[in-house]
Amino acid sequence: MPLIQELTDTYQSGWSATVALGQRLSTHVIPLQTHHPKDSLTNQWGPQAQALASLTISWDRTAVEKKLIRQNWPVAKQRAAAKYLSYIERYMDEAVINMYETGIPVSITLAQGILESGAGASNLARKTNNHFGIKALPTATGRRKIKAKRYDELTPQDFRYRPPAIGVSQHHDDHVYDRFEVYASVQDSYWRHSRLLLNSCKKARKGCYRWIWQEFPIQRQYVDLTEMAEIYQSVSGYSPKDFFGKTKVPYYAAQAAGLKMAGYATSKTYHKKLVYLIETYELWRFDVAVQRALG
Template sequence: MNKIFYLILSITLFGCGASKPKIQTTKTVHAHKPKKKITPEDKIIIDETEKSSEELVATSKVKVTAAVVAAYINDFKTVAKDNMIRHGIPASITLAQGILESGAGTGRLATIANNHFGIKCHKEWKGENVSHDDDAPQECFRKYVHPQESFRDHSLFLTSRPWYAPLFKLPKNDYKAWAYGLKKAGYATDPKYPNKLISLIERYQLQKYDAEVLGIAFEEPTQTIAKTEVKPLEKPKEITADATHTVAQGETLYSISKKYNTTVDQLKAINNLADNAISIGQTLIIR
């Protein structure tokens, strides 16, 4: 009986062990966060918080002072005006785009390839080129002998693409319409691109070069200074013989003395006053 009992017990224990559920552990795998894709919106940024400097992110991030921007304008204003005469693109627009997209000439493509507008090779380009990370790694960009060639290619790019044709129906001195027209035609996807161009044009008064080419007068914007009305000092009243003054609310001997160009002591002596106390409606003699 004992043997039978132990045999049954062993079978029971074995069966329970076999039916015990398996426990599976799940290992959590942390995937690497994908890198943010560089978009055209990321490439063109202006830091408007500092009046003395511009932070320009074109093909490379640079920070330049207003003096550097002014020097860039001085170097290329003639080129921009010549291109306006030849191709009809406002000089103000060309200069503003050059400043923004080249970091005022200090960006990597501008310094190593004289490429001030980030113009890529495209299939028709047969000249020298450089590789630069942009929308994709190591993209092909045009390399120029002189920056002026980059300005020329920028003008040819706009004049040879049919989707930019509506721009050339706009007035040449309407830089705001051109800035918004470039965005509408698809030149940049950054929604703030027109405002950035307009801000540069107005801050550095680039529209005056458009006026020079068109032979029209340019009036520099004037800053409006709030004027505060300054009331002239009240002229002391002349004292005539037997002149009197009736005390009004808020008046004192001191204010009355100033009004009639006299002194407190004289008023007290004439009116037999022991102190400076006076009352509303009281008549004082002024001589």
Template sequence: MKLRIFLLACTVVFLTSCGSSKKVVKNSPKSVVLEDEPINEVLPELPQLEPVVKRVKTNSNHTIAYIEKFAPIAVKKMHEHNIPASITLAQGVLESGSGRSPLAIRSNNHFGIKCHKGWNGKSVTHDDDEIGECFRKYKYPETSYEDHSKFLTSRKRYAKLFRLKSTDYRGWAYGLKKAGYATDKKYPNKLIGIIRMYNLDQYDRVPKNNKLVVDNSISTYSENNYQVQKGDTLYSIARKYNISVKLLKKTNGLNSNTISIGQQLRIN
């Protein structure tokens, strides 16, 4: 009788251990990120766009600030890697808690990218699916955005997504889930909800044209010229660069408030 009980207990232990095991991806491509010098990105100047908030009943200032800060980077990565800027921004908002998650604050990791095999950069431990998992650590948040793009472009399981139109954020949202990017069944709906709530799809239509050099904080522009975009007025441009309309007109030799799309204006 005791022998039967012992054998039964061993069987239960064996089945339990098998059922709780997880598959580990071992064929992740090698990736090395070095950040010896500060990053000075050359980013597209975003044209006059609609307000970020489109359907938000409660104003989320920290999310709006996050989007406005990182939208130029997301657009640049879209032009370089063909990933919709709206998807990148929505993932950044969701994965990093609009830049306020412990990983984003401690490690500038805005997309929750784990170390994976071949990672030779710095890392931190963080509790996720398991306790004390290894996550990539970046010196600059810009590197996190670049690594996010490389993560998607370097893995075959995401290849089908790059056949979609650059404005098909819905296809990307559902495709990411299907390819195994996230286990959350509601992940596509969460991304789509953020994109619609904050009107992020407008960034997918920003053309690859004007570029300005910006500093590491991505908050101030360093060029002296501005090219007039659709919807611009002298007032909106003056307000954007914190100068008066009178000074703007005087600097550019304007006798009226009339400006045209594509016109170059000196802003200081």
């Protein structure tokens, strides 16, 4: 996956002038009637949900493809891009609904889904419907076996998973003993991911992501990640300027940095890969559309 080389300000222009950017505005129907919320966050669809039933968006696959052609992307790279664009089209409704329910930006959800699942083509995604690399955590018994390096003795019962996961599956990631949650559907994977990012937790601890959406809200102005980067520096090992070479960045870049600060992934360039996907495929357009629709 390529990395973002230099942050752009395209989203700032698109915030107020989507038509001026050459993007066509279209009305996209979100199938709310087929979605059944699974928790108390939304016991029923409120009045705001009606705005999503005919969401006006400026994201356009054809326009993105033409942009990539103008940038002289080689054919092989365009084929890879086509897979990413198909993934976006397939799962954007789920990401939009999750943003309505939880506030997690569509751009972050889709970028993580593409990156973590290889646009749905990874072995883990195909076998488990797990599109976000969510691991099952070892129980006390499991931890003792792992500490003693008795990996062959580990069983599914040595790992715990949370609903709507239905089990665990072994896939080598950071360690040979890693187990990942298994879901009955990709929709369940999306639901689990958004709730993971909202888990109650103590700020400045690894695995705590809830603060990101409060500290770095969707907005046109750049946000400063200095304060939170300094709080998390002992956890992440990154100083404020280590993320992008500067501290004032677009909201989605700050959110991606927040995920890295809190240890969502071990890759040293995870945040830059997310931002590359968001800017290249203009995923921020979904965030703007949903925020406008919800007022």
